[in-house]
Amino acid sequence: MPATSMALVLLLTLVTLLVMEPDFGQTMLILTVWGALFFIAGMRMIWVFGLAGAAGAGLFGAYLLVPHVAGRIKRFMNPASGDTFQVDTAMEAFWNGGWFGLGPGEGIAKRSLPDSHTDFVFAVAAEEFGIILCLMLVALFGFIVIRTLTRAYATEDMFSRFAASGLAILFGVQATINMAVNLQLIPAKGMTLPFISYGGSSFVSLAYGVGMMLALTRQRPRT
Template sequence: MMRLSRTNRTALAEWWWTVDRLTLLAIGLLISLGMVLTLAASPAVAMRLHYPPFHFVYKQLLFLLPSLMILVGVSLLTVKQIRRLAVFVFAGAFAAMILTLLVGPEMNGAHRWILIGPFALQPSEFIKPAFIVIAAWMFAEAHRLPGFPGTAVAVALYVMVISVLALQPDFGQLMLITMVFGAIFFMAGLSWVWIGSLGTAALAGLMAAYMLMPHVASRIDRFVNPAGGDTYQIDTALDAFHAGGIFGRGPGEGEVKQILPDAHTDFIFAVAAEEYGVLAGLLIIGLFAFIVMRTLSRAMEEQDLFIQYSSCGLVALFGLQALINMAVNVNLIPAKGMTLPFISYGGSSLFAVSLTMGMLLALTRRRAGSHVPMPSGWGAVA
């Protein structure tokens, strides 16, 4: 058996001693919890759909091996290779998103998927981390090379992405990308002109979505006035939290999975709380919070602005998606149809979040001379 000692110069040994092993451990715990909760939540859903009881469990296990390969394989890459990978993934995912508008099947009133044999692929999941890395790269280059139009390029790419998302439509992903892009823009030191322009555009887009998209208006109206619409899923999820209490009903004893159609995806957090209690929910929240805070701490020690911006952007993408999912489960925000990273069932989601965290682990690996105390000035992008 190969020993991964510090004197071992193989790529795997070097990776092991430079990667953030605590973040890697937290990711491993989330993946393990995801499989346990898929086993708890999915059999009831599978039987309602006339599948074998463990249909979704076996499929998630099938997705897990390539996801782990993506996670580890991408985390082995250099910073330059991460940038190149982001460009290739962005180009492929954007082309696939255009393809969904032309030949993608309509599911729940939207064209977000491409069918590949028995599998359905959601390209927008993959464009998120790629876009964040490229935008961070452009902002960093704009700071490093005065006169380089990095800000304009990043904004142009952002407009391209959200335009296609609006056409699908997928306003959950659109809002998530907008929030993360705004966070990176803020880090890079955006001017008041950009703040006003982007804020106005975001507000106008939200108003247009409310007026032109009935399903968007319906979700917002149900959230603002629960008595005026169907709030069955949210009410059932809240009942699950109440029934679970502190310690839960016990493994397999939950009832929410028997009646919620999305118990294994969008509402798996409610299943966890019902069967394993509020303590399980706090454990899940704690793991996400740990990954976010640890990554931000390591990113702030970096000299390279690209690594700072991209690491913070990727972990913001990861953390905000988790926050949105959990907030929907406890009725803090309108339903978004967004998965809980590493925990919800789904191949596209699992592959994409593995890509995201693989990029993050690669960027935050310890490199000689790269970590210094955070400089007082972050620079500004006009």
């Protein structure tokens, strides 16, 4: 199909540019959103398994050919094999904060934790405001994603449905990756926490994306 071929060409072009950067975190994010949209559109399961296999092969190739990627995966699988200061400090911040936190400005992890205002802001928030706040953030992100997907599936316009679904999945996966890195569930990668991490360009792009989600899923008056 022409549309499928065009989508594949655009995807490969974007992925090539990201790999040349190199930025494998954004590459994984884009591939996940693209695959999810094709699945929503009714892609056959054989394509799902095929694309998952291709993604796995690409990750294995990056592990073999890119020292930066190999180092992060090795440190994740075997912390004793390298420097794990960032993730160790992040986990200490969670333990120090407990359920209710040490109080605003009372955290100590941000003094020594690299990227404490961007990649590891979730750990800083946990230390100062507690796990309760972190659970509230998770619930808020989940509500935004689920609400958007529900409203997207309720619309009859296919463009609005797929566009809103893609934006919601992008928003949710980005938040999930950031929080998972802070909790040492996946290897570290540069990914901001939506609307929480410091960064003007990140904030503007996320605000634009959420605005588009609202516009695409709003209830239009019947005429």
